[in-house]
Amino acid sequence: MTWQAAWEEGRTPWDAGKSAPVLRSLVEAGSLPQGRAFVPGAGSGYDVLTLAGPERSVVGLDLAPVAKARFDALAQTHPHREQVEFVVEDAFAYAPQTPFDLVWDYTFLCALPAELRPQWAAMMDRLLHPSRGELAALIFPVVPGADPADGPPYPMTPELVTELVAPFLQPVSIVPVETSNPGREGKEWLGRFKRRP
Numbered sequence: 451m452t453w454q455a456a457w458e459e460g461r462t463p464w465d466a467g468k469s470a471p472v473l474r475s476l477v478e479a480g481s482l483p484q485g486r487a488f489v490p491g492a493g494s495g496y497d498v499l500t501l502a503g504p505e506r507s508v509v510g511l512d513l514a515p516v517a518k519a520r521f522d523a524l525a526q527t528h529p530h531r532e533q534v535e536f537v538v539e540d541a542f543a544y545a546p547q548t549p550f551d552l553v554w555d556y557t558f559l560c561a562l563p564a565e566l567r568p569q570w571a572a573m574m575d576r577l578l579h580p581s582r583g584e585l586a587a588l589i590f591p592v593v594p595g596a597d598p599a600d601g602p603p604y605p606m607t608p609e610l611v612t613e614l615v616a617p618f619l620q621p622v623s624i625v626p627v628e629t630s631n632p633g634r635e636g637k638e639w640l641g642r643f644k645r646r647p
């Protein structure tokens with residue numbers, strides 16, 4: 451089953467219908483970088499819309515045209531719709547002109563087979579601003595003892611993500627998340643990573 455087929459057949463069990471509570475809290479607290487943000491594997495794009503604001507424009511990307519159609523319908527009435535863009539493309543081929551101040555990864559890395567993880571890391575390095583870029587990753591599903599080959603979603607750990615980006619990013623904070631959407635409680639960690647000096 452390809453991602454495209456899953457979208458076309460309406461088989462999207464990952465779609466929570468809204469952003470994770472922790473992202474909404476981060477945005478309300480104003481603790482994420484402003485400027486330009488990128489959401490790879492954005493799906494319906496809830497997180498793109500949650501992140502968008504007067505001081506932050508957001509590019510969401512997904513390879514599925516159906517995901518963009520969902521997003522377009524949601525974005526129509528959003529107060530900051532002028533601040534969002536949705537690209538339909540393979541994330542690994544995406545080559546924007548300008549780097550991003552923030553990349554938000556939620557359920558994109560865990561959707562990829564393990565052999566693509568080094569490419570995911572290279573993409574983070576390529577897309578993040580060379581000095582001020584930040585990666586904020588909602589690391590999911592963190593399930594101790596899970597079979598690493600069982601996915602998607604493939605099991606994640608804070609250590610795995612830290613190691614993938616270690617050559618160019620250092621962790622600023624990695625904490626378990628207290629409030630999650632139903633079914634994801636206790637399986638989410640928030641990792642924030644900044645450029646190494």
Ligand SMILES: C[S@@+](CC[C@H](N)C(=O)[O-])C[C@H]1O[C@@H](n2cnc3c(N)ncnc32)[C@H](O)[C@@H]1O
Nearest residue numbers: 453464465491492493512513540541556557561
């Ligand atoms: C598990 S879903 C998560 C969607 C969204 N982040 C959410 O939380 O609802 C993974 C998404 O990544 C997209 N995807 C997978 N591989 C991709 C790729 N190489 N480039 C772009 N999108 C991709 C899929 O189409 C799917 O929408």
